[in-house]
Amino acid sequence: MTANKVAVVTGGARGIGLAAVDIFLSKGYDVVVVDMSYAVANDLAQARGGVLPIECDVSDPDAVSAMAETIARQYGRVDALVNNAGIASLHPIQETDFHTWKKIMSVNLDGAFLVTQALTPLMKEVAGAIVNVASIAGLRASTLRTAYGTSKAAVIHLTKQQAMELGAYGIRANCVAPGPVETELLAKLVEAAPEMKASYLETIPLNRFGQEKEIAEVIAFLCSSEAGYVTGQTIAVDGGFQAAGVGLT
Numbered sequence: 119m120t121a122n123k124v125a126v127v128t129g130g131a132r133g134i135g136l137a138a139v140d141i142f143l144s145k146g147y148d149v150v151v152v153d154m155s156y157a158v159a160n161d162l163a164q165a166r167g168g169v170l171p172i173e174c175d176v177s178d179p180d181a182v183s184a185m186a187e188t189i190a191r192q193y194g195r196v197d198a199l200v201n202n203a204g205i206a207s208l209h210p211i212q213e214t215d216f217h218t219w220k221k222i223m224s225v226n227l228d229g230a231f232l233v234t235q236a237l238t239p240l241m242k243e244v245a246g247a248i249v250n251v252a253s254i255a256g257l258r259a260s261t262l263r264t265a266y267g268t269s270k271a272a273v274i275h276l277t278k279q280q281a282m283e284l285g286a287y288g289i290r291a292n293c294v295a296p297g298p299v300e301t302e303l304l305a306k307l308v309e310a311a312p313e314m315k316a317s318y319l320e321t322i323p324l325n326r327f328g329q330e331k332e333i334a335e336v337i338a339f340l341c342s343s344e345a346g347y348v349t350g351q352t353i354a355v356d357g358g359f360q361a362a363g364v365g366l367t
């Protein structure tokens with residue numbers, strides 16, 4: 119087993135995941151970036167030392183097993199697992215086709231389950247910490263987020279299962295529920311539904327979107343020993359949106 123701490127970040131090639139990768143690197147972790155965009159993850163590895171890129175679709179059980187074998191061979195431990203890979207679509211029930219529903223569930227929910235299951239043996243070795251990236255859409259219903267919100271609500275429950283089932287090994291599991299954060303994912307959604315931006319800004323007490331780093335800092339805290347007695351929790355990182363409790367387009 120390597121002496122260095124190891125963090126695994128799914129969807130770490132860009133956005134919130136990439137911001138988490140940078141924080142783990144700054145704290146001296148070796149970081150494994152698990153992403154479908156291998157080229158981007160590989161560029162990232164070339165540009166920063168201490169990064170191992172692994173091409174993997176988190177919703178594919180065979181690819182996830184192969185990824186876990188690589189990490190076991192290379193490092194033999196996982197101290198921090200960030201289940202961050204996710205996709206979104208903006209549709210209400212009547213307009214959500216079944217293919218889209220299944221795709222969103224398979225990446226956002228199955229992916230977090232499969233990766234957790236595959237890496238648990240390596241986390242047991244070192245009493246690792248898990249952080250799942252859900253969304254405020256998983257905490258409250260909203261008109262356009264039928265599949266996305268439901269998948270993220272399930273991720274919030276998965277967090278409780280992880281905390282309960284894996285606590286005996288010293289493994290902690292927590293969740294962050296970001297509000298809107300300025301990433302490519304959000305840019306695509308706003309392009310598809312431009313009225314969303316104004317509606318969000320009106321309803322966020324801090325009156326701005328979040329920055330990737332602001333989510334990543336909370337992820338890193340939850341993985342750290344400073345959060346050693348925190349498990350099974352979901353923290354909204356949303357500029358007060360959830361607390362304000364008003365409507366969302």
Ligand code: NAD
Nearest residue numbers: 129131133134153154175176203204253296298299301303
């Ligand atoms: P992003 O689209 O910028 O980046 C997502 C990364 O995940 C990409 O590198 C992509 O290649 C990778 N990915 C996608 N599907 C994958 C798969 N099947 N297997 C492996 N990798 C895959 O997204 P982001 O905005 O940084 O979002 C990250 C997480 O935060 C997601 O789970 C998202 O739902 C959640 N979130 C984002 C926002 C927001 O406003 N951006 C708000 C709430 C929650």
